[in-house]
Amino acid sequence: MEFDLDYLLRQGPALRAGLMVTIQVSAIAIVLSIAIGLAGAAARMLRVPVLNQAFVGYVEFIRNTPLLVQIFFVFFGLPTIGLTLSLFWSGVLSLTLWAGAFQTENLRGGLATISSGLREASRALGLTSFQYLRLVGLPLAVRVSLPSILNTCVSLVKNSAYVSAIGLQDLSAVAFERIANDFRAFEMLSVLLAGYLALVLSLSFSVRVLEHRLQAPFRR
Amino acid sequence: MIETLDLIRANAPLLLIGLRSTLYLAAVTLVAATGIGVLLGTLATLRPRWIRALSALYVEVFRDIPLIVTIFAIFFGGPFLGVPLEPFPAVALGLSLWGGANGAEIVRGGLQSIPHGQREAATALGLHLWKIYLLILWPQALRAMLPAFTGLLALIVQSTSLGALVGVTEFLKAGGLIIETSTVMRGVNPAFGVYGFVLLVYFAICSVITALSRWLERRLARRGGVNTVRAPDAARV
Incomplete structure (x- = not known):
C-alpha cells in the first residue's frame, strides 16, 4: 500500500479535532494534578493529621493499580452510585487523579x-x-x-491516549477509527507517531525555557 | 455491597481464568522484555557509536509512543502489513517491545554502575569481549538490576490490562464480562463494586511486587553495598 498524502490531508480537520481533545484533556489534567501535588506535598510535609496518611494511601493506591482500570472505574463505576460525569470530564478526572499521585511524590521529594x-x-x-x-x-x-514534574507531564500526555478506550475522540481514537474504516494503517500510524512525538518534544522544550527562567535569580 | 460480593463469588471461576491469563501474559512479557533488555542494554554499552545510537533509538521510540498505540498498531495495523496476529500474541508482542525498551534502560544502568576499571583490567588480562560480559559485567550488574526488574514486573502486570481492549480475557475483561451479564440478566449495573474489586486485586498483586522490589533494594544496599539501578516509575516509562 502506498502512502497517500491526499488522503491524509482530507483527514486533516478530524485529526486536528482529535489533537485538540488530546491537548485539552492533558492541559487541564496537568494543571489540576500539579495543584493536587502541591496540596499533597504540603500536607505530608506539615504532617497534617488525617490528610498525611490519606495522601500516603492515595499515592500507593494509584501507583499500584493500572490506569486503564482507574479510567473504567471512574467512567463506568461512578455513575452507578449516582456520580455521573461526561466522557470528557471522566477522562480529565482519571488522568488528574493518576498524575496527582506522582506529582505529590515529585514535590515531596523536592521538599x-x-x-x-x-x-x-x-x-x-x-x-x-x-x-x-x-x-x-x-x-x-x-x-x-x-525535571521529575516534567516527566510526569510527558507521561500524562502520552497516557491521555488511554481515554480513547472509553470512547473519547482524542487523537488516537480518531486515527484508529480511520484505520478501521478506510484501511489506511500506514498513514494513520505515521500521524500518531509524529503527533505524540511533537507533543512530547514541544512540552520538553517549553519546560526547558521555564527552567531557564526559574534559574534566573541564581544567575549572574 | 453484599450483592457485589455474592456476584463476585458466583463468578469466581471466570475471574480466576482472567487472573490466570493476566499472570501468564505478564510472565511471557517479563521473559521477552528481559531478553530484549539484556540485548539492547548491552549494545548500549559497546564502543561503536552507531550501535549505541540504534539501541537509543529503539528505547526512545517505544517509550515515547503510548503503549496503547503500540498495541493497537500491532493488532489493528498488523493485518495490513501482512502479519495478522491473534489478540494474545499481539498484546504479548506490544508489551514485550515496550517492556524491552524499559528493560534496556535498566540493563544499561546496571552495566554502567560497574566501575570502568574492571573492564579495563579484564581487557588488559586479554579476556575476550564476550567473556568480559559473561564472567565479569553481567553477574555484577544482575545484582544492581534485580530491584529495578522487580519494579518493572509490577508495571508489566498493570499494563496487561490493555489486553482487555483487543479481546484478551484477562482480569479486567473478566470483570467487564461479569458487569455486562449482570446488567443484561438482572437489570442491575454492578460496575462500581466489580471494577472496585478489580482495582483492589491489582493493588494487592502490585503492592506485593513493589514491596519486594524495595526490600531487595534495601537488602542489596546494606549487605552487599550495591548501588542498585532505580526502579522504573509508571510516570517515567
Whole structure:
C-alpha cells in the first residue's frame, strides 16, 4: 500500500479535532494534578493529621493499580452510585487523579532535599509552617523537582491516549477509527507517531525555557 | 455491597481464568522484555557509536509512543502489513517491545554502575569481549538490576490490562464480562463494586511486587553495598 498524502490531508480537520481533545484533556489534567501535588506535598510535609496518611494511601493506591482500570472505574463505576460525569470530564478526572499521585511524590521529594536549616531559619524569623512552605519551601521544591514534574507531564500526555478506550475522540481514537474504516494503517500510524512525538518534544522544550527562567535569580 | 460480593463469588471461576491469563501474559512479557533488555542494554554499552545510537533509538521510540498505540498498531495495523496476529500474541508482542525498551534502560544502568576499571583490567588480562560480559559485567550488574526488574514486573502486570481492549480475557475483561451479564440478566449495573474489586486485586498483586522490589533494594544496599539501578516509575516509562 502506498502512502497517500491526499488522503491524509482530507483527514486533516478530524485529526486536528482529535489533537485538540488530546491537548485539552492533558492541559487541564496537568494543571489540576500539579495543584493536587502541591496540596499533597504540603500536607505530608506539615504532617497534617488525617490528610498525611490519606495522601500516603492515595499515592500507593494509584501507583499500584493500572490506569486503564482507574479510567473504567471512574467512567463506568461512578455513575452507578449516582456520580455521573461526561466522557470528557471522566477522562480529565482519571488522568488528574493518576498524575496527582506522582506529582505529590515529585514535590515531596523536592521538599525533602531542602536543608532543614532553611526551615529553622524561617521559624526563627517567626514564619508559620504554612508561610515557610508558601514563601520558601515550595518555590524551591518546584525548582528542584522540575525535571521529575516534567516527566510526569510527558507521561500524562502520552497516557491521555488511554481515554480513547472509553470512547473519547482524542487523537488516537480518531486515527484508529480511520484505520478501521478506510484501511489506511500506514498513514494513520505515521500521524500518531509524529503527533505524540511533537507533543512530547514541544512540552520538553517549553519546560526547558521555564527552567531557564526559574534559574534566573541564581544567575549572574 | 453484599450483592457485589455474592456476584463476585458466583463468578469466581471466570475471574480466576482472567487472573490466570493476566499472570501468564505478564510472565511471557517479563521473559521477552528481559531478553530484549539484556540485548539492547548491552549494545548500549559497546564502543561503536552507531550501535549505541540504534539501541537509543529503539528505547526512545517505544517509550515515547503510548503503549496503547503500540498495541493497537500491532493488532489493528498488523493485518495490513501482512502479519495478522491473534489478540494474545499481539498484546504479548506490544508489551514485550515496550517492556524491552524499559528493560534496556535498566540493563544499561546496571552495566554502567560497574566501575570502568574492571573492564579495563579484564581487557588488559586479554579476556575476550564476550567473556568480559559473561564472567565479569553481567553477574555484577544482575545484582544492581534485580530491584529495578522487580519494579518493572509490577508495571508489566498493570499494563496487561490493555489486553482487555483487543479481546484478551484477562482480569479486567473478566470483570467487564461479569458487569455486562449482570446488567443484561438482572437489570442491575454492578460496575462500581466489580471494577472496585478489580482495582483492589491489582493493588494487592502490585503492592506485593513493589514491596519486594524495595526490600531487595534495601537488602542489596546494606549487605552487599550495591548501588542498585532505580526502579522504573509508571510516570517515567
